[in-house]
Amino acid sequence: MSLKLYCMGESGNAYKAALPLALSGLEWEPVYVDFFNGETRSKAFRKLNPMGEVPVLVDGDQVITQSGLIQMHITEKSGKFGGANPSEARDILRWVLWDNHKLSSQAGMTRFLMNFLPAEKRNADVIAFAQGRLAAAYGVLDAHLDGRDWIVGDTPSNADFSCCGYLFYPEPFGFERADWPAIDSWLSRIELLPGWRHPYDLMPGSPADRA
Amino acid sequence: MSLKLYCMGESGNAYKAALPLALSGLEWEPVYVDFFNGETRSKAFRKLNPMGEVPVLVDGDQVITQSGLIQMHITEKSGKFGGANPSEARDILRWVLWDNHKLSSQAGMTRFLMNFLPAEKRNADVIAFAQGRLAAAYGVLDAHLDGRDWIVGDTPSNADFSCCGYLFYPEPFGFERADWPAIDSWLSRIELLPGWRHPYDLMPGSPADRA
Known part of the structure; x- marks a missing residue:
């Protein structure tokens, strides 16, 4: 049975799961979640994921949420993107945690504030503050990648697919x-x-769908 | 050799590591990091952790960063707080990722903005925005804990120690x-x-030290 990824194109968090799915060779299909009309706040969706977030991966009777865990599931099924050894696997998780804390969370929010909120609700102070925090995160990532092809080890991994999300x-x-x-x-x-x-x-x- | 945790009392992210250390029975000692005088931005500290963050755990020649990974290391050494089976272990990581994305990252920032920034730099709009996002996160956690003693399974785990950080x-x-x-x-x-x-x-x- 094909894997089903509940997602929408606008979500970089969903992309963190969709991209390794696409690159893994596993069979999967996207299931569109109408975030912009409130679907993630609906009772039906909250039953699927009480955290009210995309992405959600459904694999038979397993329901997996949080992009970092979905990535691990893809790695278990495909043998790919999880690092060459336990030390690399830990280092990948280190960057996935950092990305959740410092990069994607802020980037997703800032992009939402600047592009998907009605103009009258946009707040320049909030945006400038978030951009300042993001600049520090870009600096950490850029310094790490200087002289490296991939975030961990010699091949693309879930660390790359997490940090590139947005x-x-x-x-x-x-x-x-x-x-x-x-x-x-x-x-x-x-x-x-x-x-x-x-x-x-x-x-x-x-966004083209709503233009 | 005793474990060394680079930390400071003000950091809820460091507390996420210090608390399971304290409860684990492992021998450990805190090493004070003078965050408020810029130590995490210093060259020496960036050599220890290029991400420029506490906590950092030093165990012999292993240097471990990101509270979620430090918690896993404590679990490996003590056999505690990692869940009763692989399914619980995954669920714990799910909540640790959620906490990094939606709870601690926002709570730490909001507390910093409201308490540790000079009054003239505090921005009411940024604070109100972050508090709105946090209310949604408290709601998810409160609903999950309704009728449960612990976030995952029947005993305290790293999920609890992560989400309670701040x-x-x-x-x-x-x-x-x-x-x-x-x-x-x-x-x-x-x-x-x-x-x-x-x-x-x-x-x-x-904060009493700086009063």
Whole structure:
């Protein structure tokens, strides 16, 4: 039975799961979640995931939430992206935790505030504050990638797929690839992976649908 | 050789590591990091942890960062707090990831903004926005704990020690135990664990030192 990923194109957190699925060779299909009309707040969705978030992976009777755990499930099934040894696996989880704490959480929020909220609700102070925190995170990632092809070890891993979650999106949120040369090169390497697709090509739902 | 935890009392992220250390029975000692005078930005500290964050656990020649990974290391060494089976272990990690994404990251930031920034730098809009996001997170946690003693399974685990990271601190950041009855009872259960200590009693450094 094919894996089902509850997701929408706009979610970088969902992309963190969709991208390794796409690259793994596993059979999967996206199930569109209508976030912008409140589906993640609905009773039916909360029954699937009480945390009220995408992505959710359904594999037979297993329901898996949190992109970091979904990535581990993909690794268990495919043997890919989990590192060459236990030490690399731990280091991958270190970066996934850091990404959840410092990078994706802030980037997703800032992009939402700048692009998906009605203009009258946008608050310049909140955006500037979040961008300041993000600049520190980009700095940590850029310094780490300087001289490295991938975040952990010699091959792409869940660490890469977590940290890149929001960095391919076209909507402005203060991140400019040109400002971070090592991140820029690394994103180009990810784009060249066989089977790579942009979030809006990999999952249903994009701002164009609501234009 | 005793484990060394680089930390300071003010950090709920460090408390997430210090608390299971204290409850595990392992020998450990805190090493004070002078965050408020910029130590985490120093070259020496960045050599220890390029992410520039506490906590850092040093165990012989192993240096472990990210509270979620430090908790796993404590579990490996002590056999405690990691869940009764692989399914519980995954569920614990699910809550640790959620906490990093939605709870501690926001709570730590909001408490910092409201208490540790000079008054003239405090921004009411940023604080209100973060408090709104936090209320949603408290709601998810409170609903989950309603009818449960612990977040995962029948015993305290790293999920509990992660999610409670900022919730014992006295400085106001918009969290009131009385508003969330299930969280309140759960925090009381944690306080009753043999060996439990408040963050300011477990780690060096508190606002009182700078008063």
